[in-house]
Amino acid sequence: xxxxxxxxxxxxxxxxxxxxxxxxxxxxxxxxxxxxxxxxxxxxxxxxxxxxxxxxxxxxxxxxxxxxxxxxxxxxxxxx
Amino acid sequence: xxxxxxxxxxxxxxxxxxxxxxxxxxxxxxxxxxxxxxxxxxxxxxxxxxxxxxxxxxxxxxxxxxxxxxxxxxxxxxxxxxxxxxxxxxxxxxxxxxxxxxxxxxxxxxxxxxxxxxxxxxxxxxxxxxxxxxxxxxxxxxxxxxxxxxxxxxxxxxxxxxxxxxxxxxxxxxxxxxxxxxxxxxxxxxxxxxxxxxxxxxxxxxxxxxxxxxxxxxxxxxxxxxxxxxxxxxxxxxxxxxxxxxxxxxxxxxxxxxxxxxxxxxxxxxxxxxxxxxxxxxxxxxxxxxxxxxxxxxxxxxxxxxxxxxxxxxxxxxxxxxxxxxxxxxxxxxxxxxxxxxxxxxxxxxxxxxxxxxxxxxxxxxxxxxxxxxxxxxxxxxxxxxxxxxxxxxxxxxxxxxxxxxxxxxxxxxxxxxxxxxxxxxxxxxxxxxxxxxxxxxxxxxxxxxxxxxxxxxxxxxxxxxxxxxxxxxxxxxxxxxxxxxxxxxxxxxxxxxxxxxxxxxxxxxxxxxxxxxxxxxxxxxxxxxxxxxxxxxxxxxxxxxxxxxxxxxxxxxxxxxxxxxxxxxxxxxxxxxxxxxxxxxxxxxxxxxxxxxxxxxxxxxxxxxxxxxxxxxxxxxxxxxxxxxxxxxxxxxxxxxxx
Numbered sequence: 001x002x003x004x005x006x007x008x009x010x011x012x013x014x015x016x017x018x019x020x021x022x023x024x025x026x027x028x029x030x031x032x033x034x035x036x037x038x039x040x041x042x043x044x045x046x047x048x049x050x051x052x053x054x055x056x057x058x059x060x061x062x063x064x065x066x067x068x069x070x071x072x073x074x075x076x077x078x079x080x
Numbered sequence: 081x082x083x084x085x086x087x088x089x090x091x092x093x094x095x096x097x098x099x100x101x102x103x104x105x106x107x108x109x110x111x112x113x114x115x116x117x118x119x120x121x122x123x124x125x126x127x128x129x130x131x132x133x134x135x136x137x138x139x140x141x142x143x144x145x146x147x148x149x150x151x152x153x154x155x156x157x158x159x160x161x162x163x164x165x166x167x168x169x170x171x172x173x174x175x176x177x178x179x180x181x182x183x184x185x186x187x188x189x190x191x192x193x194x195x196x197x198x199x200x201x202x203x204x205x206x207x208x209x210x211x212x213x214x215x216x217x218x219x220x221x222x223x224x225x226x227x228x229x230x231x232x233x234x235x236x237x238x239x240x241x242x243x244x245x246x247x248x249x250x251x252x253x254x255x256x257x258x259x260x261x262x263x264x265x266x267x268x269x270x271x272x273x274x275x276x277x278x279x280x281x282x283x284x285x286x287x288x289x290x291x292x293x294x295x296x297x298x299x300x301x302x303x304x305x306x307x308x309x310x311x312x313x314x315x316x317x318x319x320x321x322x323x324x325x326x327x328x329x330x331x332x333x334x335x336x337x338x339x340x341x342x343x344x345x346x347x348x349x350x351x352x353x354x355x356x357x358x359x360x361x362x363x364x365x366x367x368x369x370x371x372x373x374x375x376x377x378x379x380x381x382x383x384x385x386x387x388x389x390x391x392x393x394x395x396x397x398x399x400x401x402x403x404x405x406x407x408x409x410x411x412x413x414x415x416x417x418x419x420x421x422x423x424x425x426x427x428x429x430x431x432x433x434x435x436x437x438x439x440x441x442x443x444x445x446x447x448x449x450x451x452x453x454x455x456x457x458x459x460x461x462x463x464x465x466x467x468x469x470x471x472x473x474x475x476x477x478x479x480x481x482x483x484x485x486x487x488x489x490x491x492x493x494x495x496x497x498x499x500x501x502x503x504x505x506x507x508x509x510x511x512x513x514x515x516x517x518x519x520x521x522x523x524x525x526x527x528x529x530x531x532x533x534x535x536x537x538x539x540x541x542x543x544x545x546x547x548x549x550x551x552x553x554x555x556x557x558x559x560x561x562x563x564x565x566x567x568x569x570x571x572x573x574x575x576x577x578x579x580x581x582x583x584x585x586x587x588x589x590x591x592x593x594x595x596x597x598x599x600x601x602x603x604x605x606x607x608x609x610x611x612x613x614x615x616x617x618x619x620x621x622x623x624x625x626x627x628x629x630x631x632x633x634x635x636x637x638x639x640x641x642x643x644x645x646x647x648x649x650x651x652x653x654x655x656x657x658x659x660x661x662x663x664x665x666x667x668x669x670x671x672x673x674x675x676x677x678x679x680x681x682x683x684x685x686x687x688x689x690x691x692x693x694x695x696x697x698x699x700x701x702x703x704x705x706x707x708x709x710x711x712x713x714x715x716x717x718x719x720x721x722x723x724x
Contacts, residue, residue, distance in 0.1 A: 004276065021435045022480065026253040032275040033249075033256075036282055036304055037292045045282060 152199030620659030648672025
């Protein structure tokens with residue numbers, strides 16, 4: 001799966017469902033900044049994107065560490 | 081590969097077109113010739129510099145000059161060439177190859193040291209110049225777009241990069257917006273989402289070698305700078321620290337510009353709120369106030385349109401009487417209590433923001449069809465009474481309404497509530513004033529009829545009987561008869577005065593023949609009684625008006641002429657009634673001493689001009705206006721305009 005498909009079909013809907021449109025927009029914005037400013041290939045950038053979301057305090061507080069760790073694993077596996 | 085060759089070819093062409101390159105080539109050829117010319121000569125007899133020593137100094141100078149002309153890399157390349165030119169002599173010609181080799185190594189080391197020192201200095205100067213130039217650009221204006229475009233150009237120059245972009249963080253971290261860009265692929269520029277555009281950019285062929293930096297201010301990120309090249313650029317690796325410094329400077333400027341924009345927006349908000357308050361306090365007609373308030377609110381939050389929903393107490397439904405940028409047919413839509421977004425806002429009394437109206441559970445189908453996307457709705461309240469809801473929306477494209485915008489709109493909703501309350505109070509007051517006026521007129525008519533039908537008739541009978549008595553021959557003494565005749569004349573005078581009083585109370589001609597004959601009679605009476613030259617004119621297509629309008633105009637004319645008679649010291653007065661399209665205008669103009677009319681009607685009470693105040697109030701009760709134009713020694717003009 002390519003990066004954009006993974007974001008649009010899996011990550012974004014999950015974030016909107018959990019945090020609403022505004023919360024999701026904010027998380028995706030910071031994740032995109034992490035994606036763009038990471039040095040490395042596309043996979044490394046994508047991993048930085050996922051990590052940015054999953055290490056965000058709001059996400060951990062709202063969903064709990066176990067759920068977030070599962071999301072991080074699942075989402076990272078989407079882009080091989 | 082091809083693009084790599086093209087890039088190299090371009091650089092080579094640029095170097096070759098530089099005059100310094102050819103001077104350097106000539107110097108190197110000349111010095112090489114000297115280096116391999118066998119006879120040893122002493123250049124200057126008094127100085128211990130041999131020819132080889134001079135060659136080596138010139139070789140080093142050539143490398144230094146190349147550093148000046150082509151930078152650090154140019155200097156190193158020239159130095160390497162110098163070493164290559166010197167080496168064949170070491171191995172093939174020199175009788176002391178070890179010494180010659182040591183000399184070559186010495187030239188290489190001294191040359192490298194000189195090139196390195198010069199290159200470092202040049203880079204430091206160049207960095208300072210860059211920072212200075214960029215700082216100058218950054219401090220020239222507070223227009224973010226212009227600043228960022230200028231800065232991007234400078235950065236691309238310094239970094240020797242072909243393409244670049246600056247993204248800024250949207251308010252409340254809701255995305256990124258591409259503000260400035262150079263040589264980006266069309267698909268990156270055209271992508272609606274700034275986030276997607278930034279991610280796409282990193283995957284572009286033109287950004288194979290790139291440098292991305294966040295724009296920071298006080299530790300928080302407010303944007304992104306991305307510069308890139310299809311080919312490796314040494315500057316992209318070398319100048320990371322410089323770009324970091326520049327990005328921090330840009331970050332601070334972005335924050336300052338945003339603070340400035342916030343202050344400007346705050347001022348704009350205050351202006352709009354003042355405008356709303358002004359509208360509400362200067363107008364009591366809801367049909368004028370509410371659409372205006374709605375449009376001010378729209379401008380304030382940059383909405384595509386607005387709608388005011390009101391609770392219809394007679395029908396027990398919510399209606400949408402005021403719409404902007406929506407089909408007029410939606411004004412016919414009604415929903416039950418608590419239904420729709422407006423209903424929900426009115427029930428809860430709290431503002432609601434709907435990100436996507438198309439998927440909103442309580443959406444009204446007609447508004448969905450109209451393309452409403454994001455909607456913010458605030459209650460229209462005054463005290464504990466909720467009158468309706470003010471909604472603002474985007475069409476066909478979702479957007480975010482910030483907490484600040486919702487707070488301002490809530491305040492505007494309260495102001496609108498006060499406007500509605502004021503309008504209702506005014507309407508009630510007008511209703512009661514009309515009722516009182518009508519009752520007063522009925523009473524006047526009754527008294528006038530009583531005076532005419534009873535009092536005057538009795539007085540006439542009395543007058544006739546007195547006359548009969550006075551003229552009965554021989555029955556009364558002459559003195560008694562004379563006294564009776566005087567009584568009869570007095571009675572006649574009383575009859576005249578009572579008749580005039582009755583006429584003033586309610587002229588029957590007004591009810592029987594209408595306004596124009598009544599006014600004509602009024603001016604004729606004035607002429608007759610006071611000797612004042614009073615004239616009446618009727619202009620336009622004459623027609624009968626409603627009895628309420630005719631009576632009001634008659635009373636105003638009566639009061640105005642009374643004022644002229646009592647106070648104006650005028651010699652002439654003209655009463656004009658002009659029938660115009662949809663209105664009638666009556667003017668009473670005199671050539672009297674004039675006066676300074678009060679600026680506000682409220683001041684009329686203070687200066688004791690109650691008659692004038694009564695005229696204003698009468699005109700307002702029938703939806704008309706009254707204007708008084710006057711100045712000392714310039715007469716007066718009272719103009720009443722009433723819609724018909």
